[in-house]
Amino acid sequence: MKGEKSMAKRRRQKKLSRLFEDDSTKNRLLSVGLSLFAKHGIADVSLRAIGAQAGSKNTGAAQYHFGDKKVFLAEILARAHDRIWIPAEQRLSDVVFADGSLREVLARGIWPMKMPPYEFDLGGEASVLLLHCAIDQDSDIRALGARCSERHLWTFYRAVKRLLPDLSEEVFGARWRIFITEALIGQTARISNFSLAHGVDDYPTIEEHSRYISALLDFSEYGFRAPVTEVDRIDLTAMLKESSTRA
Numbered sequence: 001m002k003g004e005k006s007m008a009k010r011r012r013q014k015k016l017s018r019l020f021e022d023d024s025t026k027n028r029l030l031s032v033g034l035s036l037f038a039k040h041g042i043a044d045v046s047l048r049a050i051g052a053q054a055g056s057k058n059t060g061a062a063q064y065h066f067g068d069k070k071v072f073l074a075e076i077l078a079r080a081h082d083r084i085w086i087p088a089e090q091r092l093s094d095v096v097f098a099d100g101s102l103r104e105v106l107a108r109g110i111w112p113m114k115m116p117p118y119e120f121d122l123g124g125e126a127s128v129l130l131l132h133c134a135i136d137q138d139s140d141i142r143a144l145g146a147r148c149s150e151r152h153l154w155t156f157y158r159a160v161k162r163l164l165p166d167l168s169e170e171v172f173g174a175r176w177r178i179f180i181t182e183a184l185i186g187q188t189a190r191i192s193n194f195s196l197a198h199g200v201d202d203y204p205t206i207e208e209h210s211r212y213i214s215a216l217l218d219f220s221e222y223g224f225r226a227p228v229t230e231v232d233r234i235d236l237t238a239m240l241k242e243s244s245t246r247a
Helices: 002-012 025-040 047-053 061-066 069-097 102-114 123-135 139-162 169-198 206-225 236-246
Strands: none
Touching: 025 047, 025 061, 025 069, 025 123, 047 061, 047 069, 061 069, 069 102, 069 123, 069 139, 102 139, 102 169, 102 206, 123 139, 139 169, 169 206
């Protein structure tokens, strides 16, 4: 299949780190659960289905080891937090303490949102899972997803704001929301939607993705430094809500 070839090509370019470090029963259940949650959504996947997909003789294995779905989900997100988001925050802090440029801070800040599919064996699935958490109807699940990334995002926000002292809170906030929406959702959502629509697991090659990252950094750096105009004072959130209400 096209998706399998694309994924294989991407994986040949670099040895990927493992999100779950060994093949213990618990880790096998977690890795299968992550894949199924990312593909089908959280609500549509049961712990029993995860156990069956993981090849457990006892299909209740996930419930035995974790108790319920939220505990199971929390464990997956905790691994993503420890393996992706904590190291990312440390690397971002290193750049900040070294008085890095705006572009350097932006590049380090977006790493956990853009690079996991190219660094970890289940990195793409981890990114998609965070999107599922963000839009889930259950507030507990939304909170679990937010907890995974909130510390890094707060460090990132303060680091960028510190480099743009001439922007008012209002203008910086408006530009930050545009930037962080693309950083958190943009490419991951587009790839995920394409994969679901065409039934393939089709990530861009690392070269293609690097060009996208470079363009995103160019656009974002210019956007943050651009002269303030009336456009900055448009309440995009209110406009979207109004548009949604009309629809």
